Amino acid sequence: MSPYLASLAGGALIGLSVALMLILHGRIAGVSGLVAGLGTDRGERRWVDAAFVAGLVLGPPVVAGLSGAWPAMRIAASLPVLVVAGLLVGFGTRLGSGCTSGHGVAGLARLSPRSIVAVLTFVAAGILTVALVGLGAR
Amino acid sequence: MAPVRILAALGLGLLFGLGLALSGMLDPARVRGFLDVFGAWDPSLVFVLGGAVTVSSLGYQLVRRLSKPALAESFQIPTNRRVDGKLIGGSALFGIGWGLSGFCPGPAVAALSTGVLPVAVFVAAMLVGMTAHRVFTLRGAEAGIPARDS
Structure with missing residues (x-):
């Protein structure tokens, strides 16, 4: 399969998951919100968060089992950079109420003005960061 | 009903994880390639987001016609x-x-x-x-x- 076709098909599965989470549970399938909910939600809602996150973690091994190869992962960042990046992603997604799934997939599908602003902001910040890191490495 | 809801959430998480693995977005190099618009730009993420938003907006059109979710009492959509x-x-x-x-x-x-x-x-x-x-x-x-x- 061409890599772009695989990306489109993978995206469609992600979209189906987000759509069904709304249709079945009435909830936004935003990964940062679901992960944070593991610590803040109570009762059955917390079990739903945990089940979704567990399913998410099972995805790559299932693909590896079916295709015979683990999905490629090339991590260029050093461990200290990953710590800083992780702190920023964790704090930033809570302060901004969402990430690539909640704002990027579910929010854009709903044409939410907040999500459109959030996506434009995090993509612009990401582009600027990659450009500046690239300049520093030169 | 609770076990049904929890099992459904497990299945939806799995579907999301399968999609991510298939899409190539587990690879940070390809994600950074998308953000590298001034360098060797990789448009993959546009295809992922395009496919995901298209399907989820079709789902959202259906949601707007529902009075309540299939497995829950009410919608919890940010207002x-x-x-x-x-x-x-x-x-x-x-x-x-x-x-x-x-x-x-x-x-x-x-x-x-x-x-x-x-x-x-x-x-x-x-x-x-x-x-x-x-x-x-x-x-x-x-x-x-x-x-x-x-």
């Missing part, structure tokens, strides 16, 4: 329409971390199953960042500063 400093500042911090690492929460959590140390380090730091936000918000509430967002 806040206010664009504020928290939304923009938080999204900017997230974007910087995303650009530095090539990881956002979905792919990072899904990639935990690869058992690779850098992924575990990133996710652990992300959980600390989320907890820090929660602690600051609680302190703010105690000091009488109203928290608008969830």
Whole structure:
């Protein structure tokens, strides 16, 4: 399969998951919100968060089992950079109420003005960061 | 009904994880390639987001015709329409971390199953960042500063 076709098909599965989470549970399938909910939600809602996150973690091994190869992962960042990046992603997604799934997939599908602003902001910040890191490495 | 809802959530998480693995977005190099518009730009993420938003917006059209979700009592869809400093500042911090690492929460959590140390380090730091936000918000509430967002 061409890599772009695989990306489109993978995206469609992600979209189906987000759509069904709304249709079945009435909830936004935003990964940062679901992960944070593991610590803040109570009762059955917390079990739903945990089940979704567990399913998410099972995805790559299932693909590896079916295709015979683990999905490629090339991590260029050093461990200290990953710590800083992780702190920023964790704090930033809570302060901004969402990430690539909640704002990027579910929010854009709903044409939410907040999500459109959030996506434009995090993509612009990401582009600027990659450009500046690239300049520093030169 | 509770076991049905929890099993359904497991299946939906799996579907999301399968999609991420198939899409190539577990690979931080391809995600950073998308953000590298001034270098060797990789448009893959446009296809992922395009496919995902198309399918989920079809689902949302159906949701608008439903009086309640199939397995729950009511919809819990954000109604806040206010664009504020928290939304923009938080999204900017997230974007910087995303650009530095090539990881956002979905792919990072899904990639935990690869058992690779850098992924575990990133996710652990992300959980600390989320907890820090929660602690600051609680302190703010105690000091009488109203928290608008969830």
